[in-house]
Amino acid sequence: MKQTDSKNIWQFRQAKDVKLYDKFILLVLSAAGLFSIINLMEWWFQTKHIVNFPLFVILSTFFWYGIFRIILIWINYLGITKPPIVPKPKDGLSVAIFTTSAPGEPVSMYEKTLEALSNVTYPHTTYLLDSTQDPDFKVVAEKYGAVYLDLANLPGAKAGKVNKALSMTTEEFILILDPDHIAFPNFLDQTLGFFEDEKVGFVQVSQGYYNQYRSFTAAGAAEQTYSFYGPTQMGLHGFGAPVAIGANCTFRRKAFESIGGHAEALAEDLVTSMRIHAAGWKSVYNPVIVNRGLVPEDFGSFAKQQLKWARGVFEVLFVDYPQLFKKFTFWQKFSYGAISFYYFTGLMTLFFILIPPMYFMTGIIPANMNFAEFLTKGTPIAIIALAIYLYVQKFMVHPATERGFHWRGMILKYSLWPIYFLAFVLSILNHKIPYIPTAKKAVIGSLTPFARPLIWYNIFFLFSVILVFFNRKYYVPESELLFTSARTWGMIGFSILAFVQSTGGILAAMEALRLKEEIPWDHIDVNNISTKIIKK
Amino acid sequence: MKLKSTYRILFILGAFALALLIVYVLSIAGDKSKGPIQNALNQAEQNILDIENSLIINKRENKRKEALVAFDSIRSDINILKNTREILLGASDNSTAESFEEIIDLEDSLNTTFPILSIYCAWGSKADEQFPKLAAQTIINLGSTPFITWEPWLEDFDDAEFPGIPSPEKRGKGSLKEIAKGTYDAYITKWAQGVKRLEKPIFLRFGHEMNDPYRYPWGPQNNKPKDYVDAWKHIRAVFDSLNIDNVIWVWAPHPAYGYFDAFYPGDEYVDYVGIGILNFGTAATWSRWWTFDELFGVNYKAFSSYGKPIMITEFGSLVVGGNRGHWFADALRQIPKKYPLLKSIVFFHQPADKTITSKVVSWYFINDPKTRDSIIEQIDMWPDSLKIARYSLTQ
Numbered sequence: 040m041k042q043t044d045s046k047n048i049w050q051f052r053q054a055k056d057v058k059l060y061d062k063f064i065l066l067v068l069s070a071a072g073l074f075s076i077i078n079l080m081e082w083w084f085q086t087k088h089i090v091n092f093p094l095f096v097i098l099s100t101f102f103w104y105g106i107f108r109i110i111l112i113w114i115n116y117l118g119i120t121k122p123p124i125v126p127k128p129k130d131g132l133s134v135a136i137f138t139t140s141a142p143g144e145p146v147s148m149y150e151k152t153l154e155a156l157s158n159v160t161y162p163h164t165t166y167l168l169d170s171t172q173d174p175d176f177k178v179v180a181e182k183y184g185a186v187y188l189d190l191a192n193l194p195g196a197k198a199g200k201v202n203k204a205l206s207m208t209t210e211e212f213i214l215i216l217d218p219d220h221i222a223f224p225n226f227l228d229q230t231l232g233f234f235e236d237e238k239v240g241f242v243q244v245s246q247g248y249y250n251q252y253r254s255f256t257a258a259g260a261a262e263q264t265y266s267f268y269g270p271t272q273m274g275l276h277g278f279g280a281p282v283a284i285g286a287n288c289t290f291r292r293k294a295f296e297s298i299g300g301h302a303e304a305l306a307e308d309l310v311t312s313m314r315i316h317a318a319g320w321k322s323v324y325n326p327v328i329v330n331r332g333l334v335p336e337d338f339g340s341f342a343k344q345q346l347k348w349a350r351g352v353f354e355v356l357f358v359d360y361p362q363l364f365k366k367f368t369f370w371q372k373f374s375y376g377a378i379s380f381y382y383f384t385g386l387m388t389l390f391f392i393l394i395p396p397m398y399f400m401t402g403i404i405p406a407n408m409n410f411a412e413f414l415t416k417g418t419p420i421a422i423i424a425l426a427i428y429l430y431v432q433k434f435m436v437h438p439a440t441e442r443g444f445h446w447r448g449m450i451l452k453y454s455l456w457p458i459y460f461l462a463f464v465l466s467i468l469n470h471k472i473p474y475i476p477t478a479k480k481a482v483i484g485s486l487t488p489f490a491r492p493l494i495w496y497n498i499f500f501l502f503s504v505i506l507v508f509f510n511r512k513y514y515v516p517e518s519e520l521l522f523t524s525a526r527t528w529g530m531i532g533f534s535i536l537a538f539v540q541s542t543g544g545i546l547a548a549m550e551a552l553r554l555k556e557e558i559p560w561d562h563i564d565v566n567n568i569s570t571k572i573i574k575k
Numbered sequence: 576m577k578l579k580s581t582y583r584i585l586f587i588l589g590a591f592a593l594a595l596l597i598v599y600v601l602s603i604a605g606d607k608s609k610g611p612i613q614n615a616l617n618q619a620e621q622n623i624l625d626i627e628n629s630l631i632i633n634k635r636e637n638k639r640k641e642a643l644v645a646f647d648s649i650r651s652d653i654n655i656l657k658n659t660r661e662i663l664l665g666a667s668d669n670s671t672a673e674s675f676e677e678i679i680d681l682e683d684s685l686n687t688t689f690p691i692l693s694i695y696c697a698w699g700s701k702a703d704e705q706f707p708k709l710a711a712q713t714i715i716n717l718g719s720t721p722f723i724t725w726e727p728w729l730e731d732f733d734d735a736e737f738p739g740i741p742s743p744e745k746r747g748k749g750s751l752k753e754i755a756k757g758t759y760d761a762y763i764t765k766w767a768q769g770v771k772r773l774e775k776p777i778f779l780r781f782g783h784e785m786n787d788p789y790r791y792p793w794g795p796q797n798n799k800p801k802d803y804v805d806a807w808k809h810i811r812a813v814f815d816s817l818n819i820d821n822v823i824w825v826w827a828p829h830p831a832y833g834y835f836d837a838f839y840p841g842d843e844y845v846d847y848v849g850i851g852i853l854n855f856g857t858a859a860t861w862s863r864w865w866t867f868d869e870l871f872g873v874n875y876k877a878f879s880s881y882g883k884p885i886m887i888t889e890f891g892s893l894v895v896g897g898n899r900g901h902w903f904a905d906a907l908r909q910i911p912k913k914y915p916l917l918k919s920i921v922f923f924h925q926p927a928d929k930t931i932t933s934k935v936v937s938w939y940f941i942n943d944p945k946t947r948d949s950i951i952e953q954i955d956m957w958p959d960s961l962k963i964a965r966y967s968l969t970q
Contacts, residue, residue: 517632521716
């Protein structure tokens, strides 16, 4: 591996500094976007557009909810800030690193994880929180100087083990690292210094991956996080509300103590982050890549992970968010609200998918809008949104591998609408889903059941097209045919968008049938990670 | 990033000024591209229609068109259509916006096929106030001629499209003068181009019952008779400037309100005279059972004085206060001999009409076998020369 290669992923990376002109350009673009949105709004809400009032209300709610989210994202980008300096941590802090192992996880992965942790330069103690009761895990922990804790049969999955381990240890600062993440030697140097501010409860860093090249799903799943672990969190940082989501967050023990320990929930990280903020702690987001982990490589594993996460986030929306709402700062209300509402995308997609079949069955359309007018009013917003989207990509932590249109991510997001919808239904019914650990290796050789709704949709679509054609050819009277011609085929055209995306999801799922078995961490050399600072 | 407050204000003002500039440029680009986008979408729609035409419509056995095969040469030549030897029958039914099935049911029940199908279209900016191209094309595909009543309601015009027009509630006063001045030419032109694209002639009735001061905003309560004449001539001028030659202009005053001459645009501007003959019976307090002669006969002299063919544009009777079967029989019996200029009759077959009475009334007679039988019987007795030869569906 060449150390100078701009695409080398085993190299410490940090986001670009934010300049005044960046803020100015983002303000110009956001304001222009807002004016265009007002323009569209004025046009949208006209009585002449209403055909069926309840449906128009639903359509408008979903559409404007989507636009509102876009506005929130733009506002958030106006706050993009990077900590001006990364303070050098004082010597002699007492630091623990927790990583967990559960039954079914391959011991070979821990060889790399624990070896990498042993290379982390700031003095610390690594603990392996094990529930496998497999002697091999103890062997590998001791090989790399980690303390092995036998924590089998505890309730609450990861959080249960973390809380037990907290009670068994005394270190003031705890980095909780997902076991598939390879830490860089300078990890703690990039986080501990921020705790000099007594009010800082946790420090979150970016999240990098090393297996995104393995498959369409892996690339798409990674793409979905690039904006979040870059401009989005930097914006939240600017507004004082960066959140701890995912692995690799460094906590202050006192922060845990103030909330009674790590939260036990499906979205345990999110709830922990919310509770710490609600207890009055500050947080820091440092946009650096000091670790790289795994994204799901096959559609099934990704869907499973997303189901669990979406269900957890809906729980947050219905339970934790309202509970803690009053204790949040203004921007924390916004950011946690935006995260909590995110998975309504499943319900929204379902609604938009149902418009054409509803029209074919009942003849009802939700609105009567001139499409050319919609295009002329909507295109400026799309152009500005794209410009902002592309502009903030300069603040991705590793633009050389992360920037782009992220179309794979979009196809995956769309294809998971049945999962998000299922999560919504489960949360409305207050049904639990069991804790499902995310697979660390690709599940190969079978088509995941999570692809079935997409296949059904595609069959349904093709069947509808044939049915519509034959109905028109033989049954629709000539005295009615022309009236519905453009609308019918327009609806089919609208459905083709969904069909194409659905097909993308099915192809992604089918990739698992021919994915080559490979252990992603096999050829990582943890001793060859560069922490050299690259001058830009 | 510490900034003094003046710099901050400049920073924000500058950003907003630039933002406005961007929005301005984008909206200019949007306005410029709206036309081409609309044209492209229209073209796409036309392509879909063409494809369905060739894949579906042209491959069907079109029984209705075959039944009107004798009318085909008439409807294709505007000069013949303007003054037919035969009496053309037609009907209107607005109960379903996007279908003529109800009218087809009616003609099946009368064992006939109407050469004229009548539709109504209001002026305005909304989608259903543009030229009814799909309805007109459907009528032509079905083998008939469209008869369009074009009503200059002006409330629905978008002031973004017509800057400077008065607020909607004030548009009634002087509305015809505005039309004559050319205020709404953009609308008229677009509508006229829709007419031009049709391959066959249409009957067009603009601003009907213009002499009735109670009913429509284009009446004399808001306008002078001369304004009506000027508006009519202006519209014709717009059509003429586009070389549109497939319109038969139907001028239709209300028979009860007189002053016909004052509203008459002139012989060279009118092709046909229209008259509405609706017997409300005792359904309304102001009404009684009127015979056909009382409604039409007394006016025939005045209407025939223009020397133009006459159309009964709305022909119907309610059922309360008399015998509807007899009413139709009486009317249809007299027509061939007594009223030689009467060349077309359009049944007003509306299930839910509330334009004049405070309650909703139904002009439907499809479910009234006695009325249907009288109509069939009387028309059968007309001399063959007045009837469009019809192939029976059973043949």
